[in-house]
Amino acid sequence: MKDIQATTDKIGFAIIGCGLVSAFHANAIRAIPSAKLIGFMDIRKDRAQQRAEQFDSTAFTNLRAILDHKEIQVINVCTPNGLHEPIVLEAAQAGKHVLVEKPPEITLERMDKMITACQKAGVEMVPVLQTRFRPAVAELRRAVKHGRLGRLFIGDVYMKWYRSGAYYQRDKWRGTRDIEGGIMMQLAFHYIDLLRWLLGPVKQVFARTARLRHHNIETEDSAFVIIEFINGAIGVLEASTAVIPGIDVRLEIHGDRGSIRLKGECIQQWYIDGQEDETLKKNLSHKGKTAAGGEADFDWQDHKALIMDFIDALRNGRPPAVTAIDGRNALEIVLAIYRSAKIGKPVALPIT
Ligand SMILES: NC(=O)c1ccc[n+]([C@@H]2O[C@H](COP(=O)([O-])OP(=O)(O)OC[C@H]3O[C@@H](n4cnc5c(N)ncnc54)[C@H](O)[C@@H]3O)[C@@H](O)[C@H]2O)c1
Structure with missing residues (x-):
């Protein structure tokens, strides 16, 4: 290097x-x-x-x-x-x-x-992919990695956001197939990365896309996916820019020992082996905005954490926490989702 x-x-x-x-x-x-x-x-x-x-x-x-x-x-x-x-x-x-x-x-x-x-x-x-550095998300990943939720069987993301018509009109590339790529590419990408990070490689996806509010854009403004993981877990991924008011994204992971549910940067439930962890809920929940209602409605602290990790990796000759392969993995899932929506059938990964 x-x-x-x-x-x-x-x-x-x-x-x-x-x-x-x-x-x-x-x-x-x-x-x-x-x-x-x-x-x-x-x-x-x-x-x-x-x-x-x-x-x-x-x-x-x-x-x-x-x-x-x-x-x-x-x-x-x-x-x-x-x-x-x-x-x-x-x-x-x-x-x-x-x-x-x-x-x-x-x-x-x-x-x-x-x-x-x-x-x-x-x-x-x-x-x-800075959302990995949010304190609640990082703690969720630690819990999953150490097997605290037991065998994982459900992983869901509900990203019901709002973007105005002006958002799509302001810059020519937004809502275009060739440059933006669609809502999965542009907005849900972070959460697709999180699902894969938490539950492992994806086996197949079955998707349906729709244009529910923004009728003059080229891409979909909403997408609905059933996602199956190689470890046997299954989940639902919904993403939209049509919902008023935009709702903070929900990330919900369930295993045979418990459930962890996040909404935005807040922990809504941290239930493992019959116990709700109120301390973690209190200490790791932040009221920061997470872009549900507008494209600039979020903080740069997560970017800072990612860049600090990058600098430390460069200085110490170690791999960074987020790698190019992580980006490729998320991209492959997005492309499989679009292929599935196009042909109306499930699509297995890897895709070529
Ligand atoms: N990580 C996140 O949470 C996050 C949030 C917002 C945007 N993004 C991503 O950041 C990227 C930029 O998004 P944005 O909202 O800032 O877009 P933007 O349209 O506001 O800004 C893009 C800028 O790039 C310039 N540009 C275009 N082609 C160029 C070129 N060849 N050389 C130099 N400049 C060029 C444009 O003139 C424009 O000023 C996108 O990939 C987007 O998905 C990521």
């Missing part, structure tokens, strides 16, 4: 794509003592300029200038979903590590090209 030199030096970051999520990255980087935000770049120069002023850093006018910059070691790819690959490939070729927003890309071909390019260049690529 590409060496991160002196351990006392700050690691330099540059952000490509200066829209909504770029501010979350910038705030997170600024809050990490071992990180330094060097600059921004966007095909819209005004946007890069605005962010540079906001965060007291440099506006770069082209990618080359960032790739050639010696102090920049990590590139944060914050362009729309289907526009990540060319930037990741160039970054890898220039020897830069990459933090790529989710979904890392929208086809497996592009995903694999990015993985191969990063491996060849000896750089790390981390997909931004």
Whole structure:
């Protein structure tokens, strides 16, 4: 892996794509003592300029200038979903590590090209799956990993959110098949990753998609999936941007020894071996918003935690907590869901 030199030096970051999520990255980087935000770049120069002023850093006018910059070691790819690959490939070729927003890309071909390019260049690529770092989610994962819920048999996600018509109209790429990819790709991606992280590899999916409110977008605004895992567990995954008011996402895991149910960042139930854990509920429940009602309704602390882990991994030569393969696994499930919705039949994984 590409060496991160002196351990006392700050690691330099540059952000490509200066829209909504770029501010979350910038705030997170600024809050990490071992990180330094060097600059921004966007095909819209005004946007890069605005962010540079906001965060007291440099506006770069082209990618080359960032790739050639010696102090920049990590590139944060914050362009729309289907526009990540060319930037990741160039970054890898220039020897830069990459933090790529989710979904890392929208086809497996592009995903694999990015993985191969990063491996060849000896750089790390981390997909931004920051929900894994939420305290309640991390504790849930620990419980599952240590077998505290026993044999897992149900894993559900209900993501009944609201996005306005203006959300879909504001940026041309939203709601498009070729660049956004649909609600599973754009919004449910985090929770698909969580289900797989908690319950293991997926055996097959059976999906139905629909356009329930936003009739002038190309993709679905709602999707309904039955998801079966290799370990025998089964679950339901619902995602929508049509529901008013948007409801915090619910993640519910059931095993033969108990149930853990989260809503947003709050633990609603932590019931294991006949006992409800009120202390965990109290200590790990946060009232923070989780994007149910609007695209910017969430906090950048989870981004910060993911970036801190990435820095620690680079410094200590260990794999990061979230790997490129995790991003590929979630992407494969999303693509299987879309294939199933298209053919009206269950689709088994792996898909080709
Ligand atoms: N992790 C999360 O929770 C989270 C939240 C929101 C968005 N995202 C992801 O972040 C990415 C960006 O989303 P957003 O909401 O910020 O989008 P956005 O439309 O607000 O911003 C994207 C920016 O990229 C710029 N851009 C497009 N092509 C470019 C190129 N080739 N080079 C440089 N700049 C380019 C656009 O001009 C725009 O300013 C998407 O992949 C999205 O799914 C992740």
